Amino acid sequence: MSYIAxxxxxxxxxxxxxxxxxxLAALPPADLALLTxxxxxxxxxxxxxxxxxxxxxKRVYFPHSGLVSLLGILxxxxxxxxxxxxxxxxxxxxxxxxxxxALSRAVVQLPGRAAQIAPNRLAEVAARSRAVQDxxxxxxxVLLAQVQHAVVCNTVHHVQExxxxxLLHAHDRIEGDTVPITQEFLSxxxxxxxxxxxxxxxxxxxxxIVDVRRGRIHIRDLVALERRSCSCYRVVRxxxxxx
Amino acid sequence: MPRFFFxxxxxxxxxxxxxxxxxxxxxxxxxxxxxxxxxxxxxSTGRVPPEWEGWLMQIADERGRCVFxxxxxxxxxxxxxxxxxxxxxxxxxxxxxxxxxxxxREFSSVEGEVCRHIHRTMTLVDRARSQSDSLRxxxxxxxxxxxxxxxxxxxxRSQSSIGDWCWAYATxxxx
Numbered sequence: 550m551s552y553i554a555x556x557x558x559x560x561x562x563x564x565x566x567x568x569x570x571x572x573l574a575a576l577p578p579a580d581l582a583l584l585t586x587x588x589x590x591x592x593x594x595x596x597x598x599x600x601x602x603x604x605x606x607k608r609v610y611f612p613h614s615g616l617v618s619l620l621g622i623l624x625x626x627x628x629x630x631x632x633x634x635x636x637x638x639x640x641x642x643x644x645x646x647x648x649x650x651a652l653s654r655a656v657v658q659l660p661g662r663a664a665q666i667a668p669n670r671l672a673e674v675a676a677r678s679r680a681v682q683d684x685x686x687x688x689x690x691v692l693l694a695q696v697q698h699a700v701v702c703n704t705v706h707h708v709q710e711x712x713x714x715x716l717l718h719a720h721d722r723i724e725g726d727t728v729p730i731t732q733e734f735l736s737x738x739x740x741x742x743x744x745x746x747x748x749x750x751x752x753x754x755x756x757x758i759v760d761v762r763r764g765r766i767h768i769r770d771l772v773a774l775e776r777r778s779c780s781c782y783r784v785v786r787x788x789x790x791x792x
Numbered sequence: 793m794p795r796f797f798f799x800x801x802x803x804x805x806x807x808x809x810x811x812x813x814x815x816x817x818x819x820x821x822x823x824x825x826x827x828x829x830x831x832x833x834x835x836s837t838g839r840v841p842p843e844w845e846g847w848l849m850q851i852a853d854e855r856g857r858c859v860f861x862x863x864x865x866x867x868x869x870x871x872x873x874x875x876x877x878x879x880x881x882x883x884x885x886x887x888x889x890x891x892x893x894x895x896x897r898e899f900s901s902v903e904g905e906v907c908r909h910i911h912r913t914m915t916l917v918d919r920a921r922s923q924s925d926s927l928r929x930x931x932x933x934x935x936x937x938x939x940x941x942x943x944x945x946x947x948x949r950s951q952s953s954i955g956d957w958c959w960a961y962a963t964x965x966x967x
Contacts, residue, residue, distance in 0.1 A: 707834040707841055744798050744813060744824055745831040748849070751800060751807045 569613035575791040580680040588664040593657045600651035608665045610640040615661020616722045620654045630738040632695045635722035637789035644668035645675040645685045706779040713778035726768045796821040799850045829867040
């Protein structure tokens, strides 16, 4: 994990930031202007742990790109993806309303950039801005709905559909069509055997939907991929439509 | 440690696994294959999606020899069965177990088939026996009826000859 020494953003960067993280973009300009001076650019590097359950929340992150997973952790140490957060969300946002400790592990799965802010700064802004308070509360609901949907999907849908859905969500959060993930990693996310993931990927490759290379999956046919995915992809995407 | 390859096969089509996985032995590869197939069962229906049903997972060793293969269609059965016993309970190779197990399964299914056939044959024999019994009774009844009708015929014939005689006597005498 590396912190980029970045000065507080100048107002002309406000528009750029807002154009990337969609939660920030949905804020009225006056409220966003209250936040902007405290936002610091941050590099999300694959594997970096942003929050650990039981630990104090040190920073709140608004990703502009990349993908962060909230992981459910079993006592045996296995961690399974419960929600994926990209530019449509934030990590640790409830700290703005006084939450002190993180409740789940947040790990960067796909690299990208984020704006970060200290929890006490966010709380100060929230105390003055109704729109920021609303954003925090609303996003809490969205996240809960997303996790509820993941539970339903995991119990009902086939692993192939879930794998396609995961690839689609990942694709939404990257530039281009190549998702830099290993099959090993995907199997951990989906909570299935690695050999299961390789078998499905091989089948998708044979059908010209993806191209699997070492450490990356290149999506060749997005439409066909969505056809193989469960409908949860659309449902979850609609949840994070703040416009 | 040896490397095993999990190829996918259907009819003449093969999707080869070029990477494979490294496991302790064929036993572990077999366990891995079973766990993989279990993943393919759709939780809501308890079945394998139709597009996978015709496929076969073929496990090959480093020399390319097929160690064993399992059809995806058997996955629900595998999932329904309990988790495979722990490593220490089965020290010898599971590959041998697979054949014995499959043979046992096939044998019991054949045994069931044979039992069904025997049962069916027995009911057919019973039915034939009861039918022959009723046929015999019917024949006997028919014979009795025949005898009775013969007697009736004989009596009526004798009665008609008496009637003829009376008629002739009456007309000969005249009023």
